[in-house]
Every structure is written in C-alpha cells, then in structure tokens.
Amino acid sequence: MILMHRALNIVFPLATLILLLIILPPYLVFKLLSYIKRSIFSENVAGKVVLITGASSGIGEDLAYEYAARGARLALVARREDRLRAVADKACNLGSPNVFQVRADISKVEDCKRIIDETLNHFGQLDHLVNNAGISQAEYFEDCTEVSDLTHIMDINFWGSIFCSRFAIPHLRRSKGKIVVISSVAPWSLTPKLSVYNASKAALISFYGTLRVEIGSHIGITIVMPGLIDTEMTSPPSLAKVLSTI
Numbered sequence: 001m002i003l004m005h006r007a008l009n010i011v012f013p014l015a016t017l018i019l020l021l022i023i024l025p026p027y028l029v030f031k032l033l034s035y036i037k038r039s040i041f042s043e044n045v046a047g048k049v050v051l052i053t054g055a056s057s058g059i060g061e062d063l064a065y066e067y068a069a070r071g072a073r074l075a076l077v078a079r080r081e082d083r084l085r086a087v088a089d090k091a092c093n094l095g096s097p098n099v100f101q102v103r104a105d106i107s108k109v110e111d112c113k114r115i116i117d118e119t120l121n122h123f124g125q126l127d128h129l130v131n132n133a134g135i136s137q138a139e140y141f142e143d144c145t146e147v148s149d150l151t152h153i154m155d156i157n158f159w160g161s162i163f164c165s166r167f168a169i170p171h172l173r174r175s176k177g178k179i180v181v182i183s184s185v186a187p188w189s190l191t192p193k194l195s196v197y198n199a200s201k202a203a204l205i206s207f208y209g210t211l212r213v214e215i216g217s218h219i220g221i222t223i224v225m226p227g228l229i230d231t232e233m234t235s236p237p238s239l240a241k242v243l244s245t246i
Contacts, residue, residue, distance in 0.1 A: 046071030047097070049123045051115065053106055053164060054133030056083040059182055059226070063130055068096035075100045075119040075126075077133070098123070106133050106160030107152060116167040126171045131161035131204075132182040137197040150196050157200035162207065169219065178220040181208050185227050 050067045054060040056078035064076055068091035076091070078084045081103045088099040100122045104111040119126055134157045144150055165179055172179065186194060187202035205223055212221040 048127035050128040051075040052130040053077045056080045060132040068094040073098040077102045107155035112163035127177040129168045130180040141195045158203045172219045180222045
C-alpha cells in the first residue's frame with residue numbers, strides 16, 4: 001500500500017505535467033487566434049438586438065444611430081420619453097428594422113430588471129448590452145449637504161450598469177453576446193468638483209475588468225474610456241458650473 005502511494009505521488013504529477021504540455025499550447029494558440037479574429041474582423045450586427053441605456057442624448061444617442069445604420073434592432077432606454085421617441089424615429093429612418101423604447105430609471109433595481117425582461121419579451125433575444133447612462137457632478141465634495149446627491153451619482157453611473165449587466169448575463173451567454181461599458185478617462189484627470197463622478201467611472205473600470213476574467217470568452221466585454229465629448233454634460237453652461245471657483 002505504501003509503495004502504491006509512493007508510485008502515485010510520482011506518476012500523478014508527471015502525468016499531469018505531460019497532459020498540460022499536450023493540451024495547454026493548442027489551447028493558448030486557439031485563444032490567441034480568437035482574439036486576433038475579434039480584433040481584425042468587425043462584427044456584423046444586422047438583425048442583432050442591442051440594448052442601450054441613456055439613449056436619449058449624447059453618446060447613447062450617437063451609438064443608437066451607428067447601430068441603426070448597420071441594421072441592428074434596438075431597445076432604447078432613457079427617462080425622457082419625448083426625447084427618446086425622437087431618437088427612435090431617427091434610428092428607424094437610418095435603417096433599424098425594429099426600435100423598442102423603454103422609459104426607465106436605472107438607479108432603481110426593479111427598473112433594471114424590467115428593462116431586460118421587456119426587451120426579451122419584445123425581441124426574444126439580447127445580443128449587446130450598452131451600459132451608457134450616466135450623470136455628472138458639479139460641486140466640491142465638502143460642499144455637498146445632501147448625501148443622497150452623492151449616492152444618486154453612484155446609483156446611476158455604477159450600480160445601474162451593474163444591475164443591468166447582472167440581469168442580462170444569462171441571456172448574453174446564450175447569444176454569445178457583448179457588454180459595452182461607457183466609462184471615462186476622468187478617473188485619471190483628478191478634476192476638482194468631480195470626485196464622486198470620477199470614483200463611479202473608476203469603479204466601472206475595476207468591476208468590468210474583473211468580470212471579464214470571471215466570465216472568460218463566453219461574453220465579450222468592452223470598456224470604453226472616452227475623453228471630453230460634446231454632450232449635454234459638457235455643454236458650456238455645464239462646464240461653466242464645474243470650472244467656476246476652481
């Protein structure tokens with residue numbers, strides 16, 4: 001019995017090493033080729049279902065038009081129903097075969113779940129989730145008298161994205177879909193009056209970087225970190241509010 005244990009202690013590690021040497025190199029080559037293929041060849045999104053939060057203006061609106069021009073079916077989410085309707089109409093004119101509108105507030109967990117459920121009920125599938133919705137900040141941290149103002153930024157910019165992703169992941173696994181996250185270069189700019197906003201964007205980068213490792217190749221995750229973009233949040237009045245007294 002002792003001899004058998006000794007033999008197994010020698011043979012088992014050796015067999016494991018041999019199997020790794022045989023299996024690991026082809027696997028790594030396959031992963032590398034898959035990455036190169038994804039990097040070089042753009043995805044054909046015609047007919048695919050793309051859900052975009054914060055689609056009534058800014059980056060979300062422009063992404064809706066880009067996806068529409070490529071023939072994607074769209075689920076557009078925002079709080080401003082009238083503005084969302086205008087974006088949906090233009091997306092249809094640009095080539096989207098089906099545009100579904102959902103009025104929702106992603107700072108509420110129940111709305112995040114409803115967004116995914118209604119999209120699935122309407123289209124029967126989900127291929128891309130674009131977590132874009134976000135709000136800014138325009139005051140020094142110590143000048144904020146209402147804690148709810150700070151938590152609201154995190155609820156929309158961070159938790160809204162996280163909850164939408166959580167409810168969408170089972171469906172994205174089935175479609176081998178993608179999560180696109182709109183973060184920012186702001187965490188590295190250290191701009192005064194944007195402390196909580198910057199923290200929310202940094203949290204997105206950290207969370208989705210980790211989630212990418214957890215999920216592996218089952219769902220693609222793209223973290224977008226744009227600089228200063230011409231949107232409502234960067235309009236002259238908004239910028240003036242941030243820059244004043246700095």
